Amino acid sequence: MGAPDQEPVDGVDVSWEAARAANLANWDDRVPLHVEAYGLDTYVDDPEHLSGVVRTDLPVLERHLSGGTLAGLDVCHLQCHIGTDTVSLARAGARVVGVDFSAPALEAAARLASVLGLDAEWVEGDVLEARVLVDEALGADRDFDVVYTSIGTIGWLDDLGAWARQIAALLRPGGVFYIRDGHPMLGTLDETRDELVGRYRYFSDGRALQWDEAATYVGEGTVSATRTYEWSHPLSEIVTVLLDAGLAIEAMHEGRTLPWRFAERMIELPDGDYAWPGAEADIVPCTFTIVARRPA
Numbered sequence: 001m002g003a004p005d006q007e008p009v010d011g012v013d014v015s016w017e018a019a020r021a022a023n024l025a026n027w028d029d030r031v032p033l034h035v036e037a038y039g040l041d042t043y044v045d046d047p048e049h050l051s052g053v054v055r056t057d058l059p060v061l062e063r064h065l066s067g068g069t070l071a072g073l074d075v076c077h078l079q080c081h082i083g084t085d086t087v088s089l090a091r092a093g094a095r096v097v098g099v100d101f102s103a104p105a106l107e108a109a110a111r112l113a114s115v116l117g118l119d120a121e122w123v124e125g126d127v128l129e130a131r132v133l134v135d136e137a138l139g140a141d142r143d144f145d146v147v148y149t150s151i152g153t154i155g156w157l158d159d160l161g162a163w164a165r166q167i168a169a170l171l172r173p174g175g176v177f178y179i180r181d182g183h184p185m186l187g188t189l190d191e192t193r194d195e196l197v198g199r200y201r202y203f204s205d206g207r208a209l210q211w212d213e214a215a216t217y218v219g220e221g222t223v224s225a226t227r228t229y230e231w232s233h234p235l236s237e238i239v240t241v242l243l244d245a246g247l248a249i250e251a252m253h254e255g256r257t258l259p260w261r262f263a264e265r266m267i268e269l270p271d272g273d274y275a276w277p278g279a280e281a282d283i284v285p286c287t288f289t290i291v292a293r294r295p296a
Helices: 016-037 040-045 052-062 084-091 103-116 127-138 160-170 235-244 278-282
Strands: 006-012 074-078 095-100 120-124 144-150 171-182 208-212 227-230 248-255 287-293
Touching: 016 103, 016 227, 040 084, 040 103, 052 084, 052 144, 052 171, 052 287, 074 084, 074 127, 074 160, 084 095, 084 103, 084 120, 084 144, 095 103, 095 127, 103 120, 120 127, 127 160, 144 160, 160 171, 160 235, 235 248, 235 287
Parallel strands: 074 095, 074 144, 095 120, 144 171
Antiparallel strands: 006 208, 171 287, 208 227, 248 287
């Protein structure tokens, strides 16, 4: 991540509408940078190429599928961005629908799928309204064997209860929800320090953390809309909202690596992921994974 252009401001009272508008402008600006930086030519050159995120997620997810494979299943990918993970799920055999609030991101995703000759459908709007959006775009009879989201997703959402209810409403009875995301403990660390030092809140009080940063997590370019807002969500909140939505937790994991460089001193691994150096890799988890099921 590196140091922000301005010091982040914690405990900001901002409406969801204002925060969403700022975040949307920022993510719209990221699209051309990420189209350049995500290595889309690799997907064209290698018909079997999958994103690093999906290569990591797929073996875990497929252990919870009745046939042991995504092949032939209907998958809804929430917060799909420019679609590299979505087309990777399609290459794994799924029928995919991607949902994202950024129109330019979905346009880039649709172009990528078209170039690759993959069928995919795209729905524009907030994941906090995903069930209604899918109904309006694709029909009220559409539901899914798998709802998937990974990685760097829920910190952008203020109301996880609403998020979890959308997931439950999108799933068929017996369907599986999968999330891997940055660990909320990782999010407390000062990314600019030369040692593991806490800086940001772990527990949520509904207020946002405000950032002003021109760079993104990948690529060399900068954005014009620099201000973003994020919310902390402790693991207890994440688990509780899924349970409250009627889902049953089947598995939970914590990981030692990340698919992006959270801090400059993280080391790059041969597979392109990043980890804390030495013994620090055993001190702070980098990711969490939850697999949950809607009861049949």
